[in-house]
Amino acid sequence: MLTELIKTERVKQLLPEIKAFMAEEVFPYDLAWSKMPFFQLESTLNALREKVRAKGWWLPNFDPHYGGQGLNLLEHAFIAEAIGGSPFGYYLFNCQAPDIGNMELLHIAGTPAQCEIYLKPLSEGKIRSCFAMTEPEFAGSNPVRMGTLAVKEGDEYIINGHKWFTTAFDGSAFTIVMAVTDPTAAPHQRASMVIVPTDTPGLKMVRNLPIMGHTGEGWVSHSEIRFENVRVPASNLLGREGQGFALAQVRLGPGRIHHCMRWMGICERAFDLMCRYAAQREIEDGRTLGDLQMVQQMIAESRAEIDAAKLMTLSTALLIEKAGQKAAAEDVSSIKFFTAKILNQVLDRAIQVHGGLGITDDTILALFYREERAARIYDGTDETHKASLARKILKRYAVSKG
Numbered sequence: 001m002l003t004e005l006i007k008t009e010r011v012k013q014l015l016p017e018i019k020a021f022m023a024e025e026v027f028p029y030d031l032a033w034s035k036m037p038f039f040q041l042e043s044t045l046n047a048l049r050e051k052v053r054a055k056g057w058w059l060p061n062f063d064p065h066y067g068g069q070g071l072n073l074l075e076h077a078f079i080a081e082a083i084g085g086s087p088f089g090y091y092l093f094n095c096q097a098p099d100i101g102n103m104e105l106l107h108i109a110g111t112p113a114q115c116e117i118y119l120k121p122l123s124e125g126k127i128r129s130c131f132a133m134t135e136p137e138f139a140g141s142n143p144v145r146m147g148t149l150a151v152k153e154g155d156e157y158i159i160n161g162h163k164w165f166t167t168a169f170d171g172s173a174f175t176i177v178m179a180v181t182d183p184t185a186a187p188h189q190r191a192s193m194v195i196v197p198t199d200t201p202g203l204k205m206v207r208n209l210p211i212m213g214h215t216g217e218g219w220v221s222h223s224e225i226r227f228e229n230v231r232v233p234a235s236n237l238l239g240r241e242g243q244g245f246a247l248a249q250v251r252l253g254p255g256r257i258h259h260c261m262r263w264m265g266i267c268e269r270a271f272d273l274m275c276r277y278a279a280q281r282e283i284e285d286g287r288t289l290g291d292l293q294m295v296q297q298m299i300a301e302s303r304a305e306i307d308a309a310k311l312m313t314l315s316t317a318l319l320i321e322k323a324g325q326k327a328a329a330e331d332v333s334s335i336k337f338f339t340a341k342i343l344n345q346v347l348d349r350a351i352q353v354h355g356g357l358g359i360t361d362d363t364i365l366a367l368f369y370r371e372e373r374a375a376r377i378y379d380g381t382d383e384t385h386k387a388s389l390a391r392k393i394l395k396r397y398a399v400s401k402g
């Protein structure tokens with residue numbers, strides 16, 4: 001397949017080693033880990049993180065100045081797939097959301113002091129962070145409508161607001177909050193990003209949100225939080241006032257492709273489980289599920305869909321690498337909703353082939369099914385990406401509204 005032809009020497013060398021590490025030290029254990037409270041599991045993950053760092057795999061796609069490996073996005077796509085098949089893979093390599101997005105943001109827009117205080121320990125894996133934009137009272141799909149305010153008073157910002165789905169807030173050291181700094185400005189210039197240490201008085205966790213019956217903790221959680229007269233120095237502003245939405249694009253652009261790459265890893269793992277089970281589960285003497293044409297259809301369709309999504313993702317990574325984020329805007333929208341759909345379809349089929357076993361927590365499939373339904377919602381819902389893509393296409397046909 002084409003994917004073999006575009007692997008660089010660096011990737012060809014790294015991939016077998018990383019795949020062996022995942023097969024020996026992660027995949028056999030991650031189902032059990034996923035049933036443990038995060039704070040109890042953390043020391044196990046930290047020990048493995050040290051191994052990853054010692055091997056020279058830490059932060060694959062980040063600046064070597066900050067301990068990263070400097071892989072380009074296309075190279076990272078291959079590594080991301082290899083590690084993305086475990087819910088803990090990205091975390092072990094320190095390229096997990098929401099931290100990697102914040103690292104990229106600080107790297108681009110942070111002052112030297114902000115990079116020293118926040119980016120450095122984040123890149124070293126010593127602290128965790130989160131990103132607080134979405135609010136329960138306003139549609140996240142149109143984030144120019146937002147209630148959180150950051151009012152400048154002397155050399156401080158005073159922040160008041162209500163956020164939710166702040167992933168990994170629990171136990172994090174700081175959040176980057178999106179807040180309105182000038183309600184009278186044009187919609188896309190109203191908001192700014194401000195760094196808020198999570199131990200700042202007035203910043204409160206209301207709860208970790210229960211997701212389909214599961215309330216996580218630590219890195220594996222999504223919090224509802226409140227800012228009540230939270231005061232931070234004005235020097236905690238990230239970038240310039242009014243630049244919040246421009247910076248959000250900087251953060252979300254790479255974030256989307258990182259998710260798609262990870263989803264390919266999940267697809268491959270689910271596909272592998274589906275095929276193994278189909279090959280060994282006897283339906284009658286001498287015949288397994290894999291002998292049934294309807295099961296074969298699920299396997300064949302899944303293979304073709306995963307390959308299509310993978311090629312689109314790799315091609316988008318290459319385009320971003322060669323021509324930049326802006327040139328790849330349509331491709332990023334396409335892969336975001338397309339890959340999320342394929343991911344959900346493949347998981348659904350893998351569960352179906354496993355029968356009752358598929359919906360138990362005895363395999364990793366149910367966890368992925370529960371966690372990754374959200375793939376069609378976070379970092380832009382299916383509908384917003386489809387609308388954005390269609391509008392851009394139709395603009396070329398001189399359709400201006402809609």
Ligand SMILES: Cc1cc2nc3c(=O)[nH]c(=O)nc-3n(C[C@H](O)[C@H](O)[C@H](O)COP(=O)(O)OP(=O)(O)OC[C@H]3O[C@@H](n4cnc5c(N)ncnc54)[C@H](O)[C@@H]3O)c2cc1C
Nearest residue numbers: 131132133134139140141165166167374377378379381383
């Ligand atoms: C697991 C998870 C993690 C998240 N992590 C974070 C985080 O760390 N930080 C953060 O700030 N936010 C986070 N979010 C929030 C996420 O960004 C929002 O959920 C998302 O932007 C959608 O906003 P909303 O939930 O308010 O839905 P709404 O905007 O209210 O939309 C509801 C539905 O309306 C439909 N819709 C919306 N717009 C259109 C359109 N243009 N055309 C047609 N239909 C449309 C869609 O079907 C959509 O699902 C996370 C969400 C999830 C599920």
